[in-house]
Structures are given as C-alpha cells and as structure tokens.
Amino acid sequence: MKRFKEKTVIITGADSDIGRAIALKFAQEGANCIIVGINNDILEYIYEELPEDHTWINTGNHFTVTSDINDPSQTKRLVEHVLEKYKHIDVMINIDTAFGIHQSVVPELTKTKGNIVNVSTLTEIPVDWTVETYRAEQKKLTDITKKLALENIPNNVRINAVTAGLVTTDISSNPFVTHSPLAKTATPLDVAAAVLFLASDDAAIITGINLPVDGGVSTFTE
Numbered sequence: 001m002k003r004f005k006e007k008t009v010i011i012t013g014a015d016s017d018i019g020r021a022i023a024l025k026f027a028q029e030g031a032n033c034i035i036v037g038i039n040n041d042i043l044e045y046i047y048e049e050l051p052e053d054h055t056w057i058n059t060g061n062h063f064t065v066t067s068d069i070n071d072p073s074q075t076k077r078l079v080e081h082v083l084e085k086y087k088h089i090d091v092m093i094n095i096d097t098a099f100g101i102h103q104s105v106v107p108e109l110t111k112t113k114g115n116i117v118n119v120s121t122l123t124e125i126p127v128d129w130t131v132e133t134y135r136a137e138q139k140k141l142t143d144i145t146k147k148l149a150l151e152n153i154p155n156n157v158r159i160n161a162v163t164a165g166l167v168t169t170d171i172s173s174n175p176f177v178t179h180s181p182l183a184k185t186a187t188p189l190d191v192a193a194a195v196l197f198l199a200s201d202d203a204a205i206i207t208g209i210n211l212p213v214d215g216g217v218s219t220f221t222e
Contacts, residue, residue, distance in 0.1 A: 002030030013095030165214030
C-alpha cells in the first residue's frame with residue numbers, strides 16, 4: 001500500500017539534490033508532487049524522473065512551479081494553481097526556505113488534516129564551523145517548530161522539522177564528519193526517508209519535533 005496515494009504534496013526549495021530525493025520518494029509512494037524552486041532547468045530535470053500513475057483520472061500526476069515563495073503574491077498564486085488542478089493540499093515540505101508560506105497553506109491543510117515538514121541543511125561548511133554553531137541553528141529551528149505546532153494543534157495540522165546537517169555523497173573528510181559518532185554525513189536519501197516518515201500517517205501522533213539526521217553530531221559532547 002502506497003503511503004501517499006492520491007495525496008497532494010508541495011515541495012519548496014525542490015531544485016536541489018535533497019529536493020530531488022524527496023520528490024522521487026513521494027512520487028514512488030503515490031503522491032501528486034508539486035516541485036517548487038527558482039531554477040526551472042533543474043525542476044524540469046527532476047520532473048522528468050518522477051514516475052506517473054497512469055490509472056489516475058487526469059493526465060499528469062506532477063508539475064513544476066518556478067516561483068519565489070518569499071513573495072506573498074507568488075505564494076498565493078501557487079496555492080490557487082494547486083487547488084485548481086488537485087482540489088486539495090495534504091503535505092507541505094519546505095527545504096531551506098522561509099516559513100511565511102505556512103499562512104497561505106494552513107487553511108487547506110486544516111481541511112485535509114495535513115502536515116508540514118521543514119528541512120534545514122548545512123549547504124556549506126564555513127571555516128569557523130563548530131558544534132556550538134550547529135546546535136544554535138538546531139535550537140532555532142526547534143523553537144520555531146514547537147511554536148508553529150502549538151499554534152496549529154487546534155487546526156489538526158501537524159508541523160515537524162528535520163535538521164539534516166551537512167548532506168553529501170562525498171565520503172572525503174570534512175569538519176562535520178570529524179564530529180560524527182557514525183563517522184559519516186547524511187545522504188539525500190537519508191533525509192528523504194526521515195521527511196516521508198514525519199509526513200506519513202505512521203507519524204500521526206507526532207508534532208512539534210525536530211528530528212536530526214546528522215550522523216549523531218547533535219549528540220556529540222565536546
């Protein structure tokens with residue numbers, strides 16, 4: 001049984017390796033994916049990889065939207081466009097993007113008892129990177145997630161987060177690996193697995209958490 005059969009999933013910040021992995025996994029699990037970003041070429045490349053369910057009554061399970069979701073007017077048009085085609089929104093995934101879009105989507109998620117997963121990553125390792133810096137970023141996302149989750153409990157909308165740390169397929173040493181008890185960094189597929197769990201009915205009783213997918217770095221004590 002596909003966990004997201006006939007569910008509509010919006011993925012912002014999708015024009016990335018993590019976005020690609022998340023979109024592929026949702027599509028394989030039966031979702032209609034709306035992949036949103038600012039690089040149209042990358043979005044189209046990802047779109048071409050997504051499997052189609054040809055039993056679906058309408059043509060095309062997925063589509064791309066080139067949009068700046070920090071612009072409220074573009075966000076409003078995005079939501080309207082999704083509702084015009086799919087009639088409902090079930091899941092919102094935000095990858096390294098702003099939180100403002102929540103207010104446009106929450107009314108629709110309230111109708112479907114849907115959920116939001118925010119994903120935060122370290123796209124680059126600065127020279128002065130420290131565990132303390134990483135923990136501070138984790139705490140910031142955790143605090144925001146808890147606040148949003150509490151605000152939306154009356155709406156039956158779950159809100160969770162994933163802190164992905166440094167995500168790479170490169171096995172060479174880097175400052176992040178040095179602090180990893182598992183001696184490795186997360187891959188895009190590792191992040192996608194955590195996101196799909198939190199977005200699924202398997203996590204129906206979970207809201208307000210920030211799940212670290214970072215090789216154990218968040219547990220490290222200097």
